[in-house]
Amino acid sequence: MSALRNFNLRDKGAEIWAGWNRPVRTVFVITFVLLVGLLPFAPSWGPTSFLNTPITSFENVLVYPVGMFVLMALGLNIVVGKSGLLDLGYIAFFAIGAYSQAILSTLYGWNTWQALPVGMGLAMISGVILGLPALRVRGDYLAIITLGFGEIIRIVALNLSVTGGPNGIAGIPNPPTIFGFEFNLMFPEHFFWLVLAMILLTIWMIRRFTVRRPGRAWEAIRQDEDVAALMGVNTLIYKLWSFVIGAAIGGAAGVVYASKVMVISPDMFKFEVSILILACVVFGGMGNIWGVALGASILAYLPERIRFIADERQIIFGLVLIIMMNLRPDGLLPRKKREKIEEKRTM
Amino acid sequence: MNFSVITTQFWSLVLQGLALGLIYSLVALGYTMVYGVLRLINFANSEVFMLGTFAVLWVEIEVLGHPVTAKPLAGFELVYTLVIALVGSMIACAVLAVLVELVAYRRLRARGAAPLSSLISAIGVSIFLMETMRMFTESRPQTAPRLLDKWSFGEIAGANFRIDTVLAIISPIVIFVILDQFVNRSRLGKAIRAVSLSEENAKLMGININRVISLTFLIGGLTTGAAAFLYTTVYENTVFNVGFNMGIAAFTAAVLGGIGNIRGAFYGGLALGMMEQFASAVLGSQWKAVTVFVILVLILLFKPNGLFGEAVQKTRT
């Protein structure tokens, strides 16, 4: 038991990575990305066919929930994991992205690529509008404000006529062909590759941020906000930045999602999804990109894989959360030891 | 917008807001007591409430043998039936709350995990309990027999002083007075306050931390159980996901009043109950939640620790 407890795969991985030179790293990354990219074909190849999901379509599950959850968990990880702010309404940014795409495409005929920057921009603006007042309060007060924000966005969508009320918006077009990739029902794997590209871009972006000034500021804020402020870090600005970047990722995911499902309605953006994505972040290992990606993949994939146990599968899902958090409280792949703060018992 | 309803129904809305708000307050205690000591959101409390409502049903229907179609009771039989149902619900909730602490929090706490890990573990408990109850009830809403006939003491200024409304106002006040006295006067109450101020120091003073923590969960469970009883008596029905909305409302109430603070839970619940009643009467029920959250944000902007928040800011990670 204690061996399991003290074993840190993340540190082990970092050690191995540090021991490699540049060409080896490049080869490893390319192979890894290629393997992930081949995932949609896993069910049709013997040895990996056990991955197939009963009843639901595996290729589509890879796009949503798996891919989208990974993307959103990475975005939420900037807020929760990097700068230590508890956000319980992350789904709001996803909803804003999705509704931007839906309204722009059905009313003004914009395509997905044109709507993408607008959806991200709107999500970022709403991130600022929410963040400016909300980030002045701390800890669990922030949690309830973000929770409220998520609910407000959903309720507004439920009550306005431009968002179609409870019926939502139908007839959203698929994204137009790009680089020879067609996006429609026949090619769910193209959507997966699109989401995969977005995930890789996000990971690259987060890694750049982490080694630069914002990353250090977030780390300082997470460990002790007062000390960070004392050392001259403009905490509000950096918290706001983490919020806005997280929002942009959520918004981008929403835009792509809306153009994949073609019909959206307010009940897709419920509080439960915010909670699930938060669970992905913590389950995988707060603050660690690879942990978060792994956690989100597992939590999104598991309920689909056990779909043959129709009625009890949510119970299993709850049990998995309890057991795993008890066995690995810091998540599957926790952040590096040196990044971990001295956890005070009285926190 | 419908302002005429304020002029004609003002006192009626106030009275109903009181009754609803005080039920929120009792559930809010389940969040606030735990937060005061452990600094974490006891996410599973909503499911403790849910179980309480089913415990009331079980006691009334199975144990005491009053079918759903039973006629209202009177006199001594009414009193003891309600008391047994209340006690049953409180015990069930207290036991479950303590169990939740053992299963979801204790191990994590012993290993110094971040509060967020406990939150996720609590969410797991919550999903597990809710889905298990869903299977037991075959997803159907359940109803409680009307044992307490809803007679009225009379109307004053349009407010109808009905027995269940009065009961839902008086009993929480009694519970809050007792609890306030307990926490401020008794030895155990002092231990709770000591742990909530500083766990390390309390430990140095020879306080058994685990026992105190179990005690706070027990108290939170007892008040949540009382709330479940009042809820079932007033609204006479429940369903497996009844805890969800109640949980969000009670958590909001706790934050509004200043989480971690017993009096804060009381006033936070009251304020929330009033806001909900008036918002849904004037603006329409669809805008109720939006109004509540906007007011909450405004209050937190001016009083960042809630109406009765702790004097010292405590950061969390």
Next chain:
Amino acid sequence: MNKKIVSGLAIAAATTLALGVVVSSPANAAAKKSVTLAFQGPLTGPDAQLGQDQFPGAEWAIALYNAKNPAVKINLIKADSQCDGTVAANIAPGVAANKAVIGVIGTSCSGEARNSFPAYKAAGLTMVAPSASAVSLTDPKAPDRGFPIFHRVVAHDGFQAPALVRYATKGVTSPKIYLVDDQTTYGAGLIKYAIAPAKKIGVAGTDSVPRGTADWTSVASKVKASGANVVIYGGYTAEAAKFFKALRDGGYTGILAAGDGVNTSDFPDLAGKAADGVRLTAADVPFDSLLTAAELASFQKITGVKVPGLYSATAYNAAQVFITCIEQGKLTRPAIQICVKNTTFTGAGGSKIKFNRYGDIIGGADVGGYLVKNGKIVYDAIA
């Protein structure tokens, strides 16, 4: 129930452990020729009651058919959509990819139906829905219509809503109507189509109360203040029971009325005395009222459900549509589609079902009016 959970947990625990090892096996052990139907609806999650009520209707119809030892057996698989468009968008391609599936009983909800259409249309897989009643699904001009694969054995909101208004105000002198919906696709849709006919009579006010609301006293106060004497609710049983109780306890004495979402056998129990005299309409009929005692006993034995729930009759009918076609030897998706389009079917209680071009029942405009009397829902008149 208890046993079911324990065994379920055991299976589930075992499968979770062995997740990496087990290969998903199609539950298709029958040596004889067999075809598969999928039931798509919410079986877990917050809306689970809707699907859990319907599923037994379909389950029973298919069990009766299989008991006759036919040449072609029918398997029924559960596709749990949780009434959630996001889930349905994954389920539909999955079900469509399963070559054994030749028809879909569902969907239960209108929202998920729209997210399922693209995949089912591409696969030519026929749907017969027991309860998705949003008007747009069969509207030839709507962007989210289900033509040509979507059919439903339930009257849509545009039929039911005016009938509901008519029936609710029957015999009331100078009616003033208060309309309340529950902000779901079903409830809000029903009230949307009730407002126009209600306005011709006189509207006292409207409100939208989200599903799951416990405290209805403020709404009751508003209704009282508005002077309304007819209240029409668009939503489901649980909320209707709370709402009507709050109204009666608050001293409201006028008419109470609601649509088929409330017309379930457990409504009188849930609402208690407040249920007395409530006027209900239904495009669906309480299933037990159509069954003989022996049939009901068989239903209870096979499904383990004591009282058939809302839309179990339509779920039975939807299953009957497919069963009839399969009995005629139509075993491929295109054959089923043609058969469903062209055949006249016999539903529960001997009703005749024939679909029009866009998937609605021809002549399905009759909406029944029901009254609650002494704790029972009894048929009153055509609404």
